[in-house]
Amino acid sequence: MIIVYHINTKITAVTTLDNQKIEFDYKGTIASSLQELAKQFPEEKILWCHSAIKERLDLEAIKTLFHHDKMMLSFSPQQHTFFDSKIGYVEESLFINVNKNVSYPTWQMSSAVGIIHASVVNQLKNRIACDADFDYYLSSIAKIGMPLGLLCYSEPKLLKPGPLKIIPQSKASVYTLFRFVKQHYKIQWVFLLLFNLVLYERKFTVLPLLLSLFYKDRKNSTINLDSIIVQSSRKVIDTITVDVIIPTIGRSDYLYDVLKDFSLQTLLPKKIIIVEQNPEAGSQSELDYIEIEKWPFKIEHFFIHQAGACNARNLALDQVESEWVFLADDDNRFGPNLIQEIFQNIKKYGTEVVTTSYPQKNESKLHKKIIQWQTFGAGNSLASRNALNKVRFNIALEFGYGEDADFGMQLRNQGHDVLYFPEPEILHLKAPIGGFRTKPELLWQNDCIQPKPSPTVLLYVILHNSKEQLKGYKTILFIKYYKYQNIKNPYRYFKMFQKQWKRSIFWANQLKEAS
Structure with missing residues (x-):
């Protein structure tokens, strides 16, 4: 295992697991140095850690946590992530609203502490530029790698329990947010991000959108991680009953x-x-x-x-x-x-x-x-x-x-x-028979304004998604539902949609209280 210690944008030391110092040129960015180390030590795990929390590294736990090579773990001891909750306007997935108390799947990586295998870095190095911002670089690796089979987690057990020093960590600006969306999502999402920021936060971020259009997409179509062999050292099977x-x-x-x-x-x-x-x-x-x-x-x-x-x-x-x-x-x-x-x-x-x-x-x-x-x-x-x-x-x-x-x-x-x-x-088989022999009585079936979406669907969003994800979901539903309903006057449709949404919110909260 190779351990890279850094202070924000600069590497301070590179050592082995037994604390042997590795001579290394620290002049480049942390990302470029990570790629150089991966090239030099292609069979090693590479761990990064902010120097302020090096004493809290749980190296023994890491040996167990990182149980196969096609993984990427990191953890931010701060409450915020590099991309704030605004990313929820363009992504509905569960990878956004991270539970930091447990090992949780996410592409949102942190420069504070983390680990990856050199083979993954070597496979991705030609497709991901060595960004000056280490958090951006790490999140880009995870965002591109996850659909290809890279398993990425926020892992609190990388650090020993107890109070931590507050360490300065970078936070993505609105310009960086638009850039990330442009490079990792379909082009329409940058415009939807702008629309949601205007609609819900009254922020007219036209310049960040325009500047983001100059960045190239980071496609994953030519990347293949299948050559990385997976064989977990973690024992999860005992009796096989x-x-x-x-x-x-x-x-x-x-x-x-x-x-x-x-x-x-x-x-x-x-x-x-x-x-x-x-x-x-x-x-x-x-x-x-x-x-x-x-x-x-x-x-x-x-x-x-x-x-x-x-x-x-x-x-x-x-x-x-x-x-x-x-x-x-x-x-x-x-x-x-x-x-x-x-x-x-x-x-x-x-x-x-x-x-x-x-x-x-x-x-x-x-x-x-x-x-x-x-x-x-x-x-x-x-x-x-x-x-x-x-x-x-x-x-x-x-x-x-x-x-x-x-x-x-x-x-x-x-x-x-x-x-x-x-x-x-x-x-x-999706068998055509069976199902409910008596039609269930739903709480809202006699409501004069039928809720949209189904309150059970909205309850899931309320329980598990961020506020920005809820608002982003509302925007997408509004756009998609228009062609399926009978009201074609946009203003009348908007008024009716608002009423249906409010009824869905009401009934979802009723279900939440009853559960």
């Missing part, structure tokens, strides 16, 4: 096929927990084959008269006993090596939560690399029971949208990232 949970309603034939697929697995589940729902009074189970046929695993069957997948999955989660939990749907199909192959990838990446590719029939696969996922699949995911101990599906989102994504955010806020595996994949 799996319990499967499946909520079902009115899909007995499809569920039978799912059970047959599980029965043919080369690595069999230990137990399958089925929560069958039928809200009709006096109804009986349709799943007689559970008792009639012999299965190579234990089946726990619950028949309830309360409809709702959130409630059903929570009931099932309370029954799990194995080391791992497979969250499945009742209309999946998959091959016999599914579970075994997922565990091979889990061991390789040292992760505790994974979501698989989940295409419908004849649907093309958009993502072909293992990446940090922006949502969570309640019907196609595998997670350690340890990761699931403190999370449950939010009943406030029952019969709505967003319960999967909310569950994933609960996991991340506990320090458990969600990785997407393109292989093996699970086919989602």
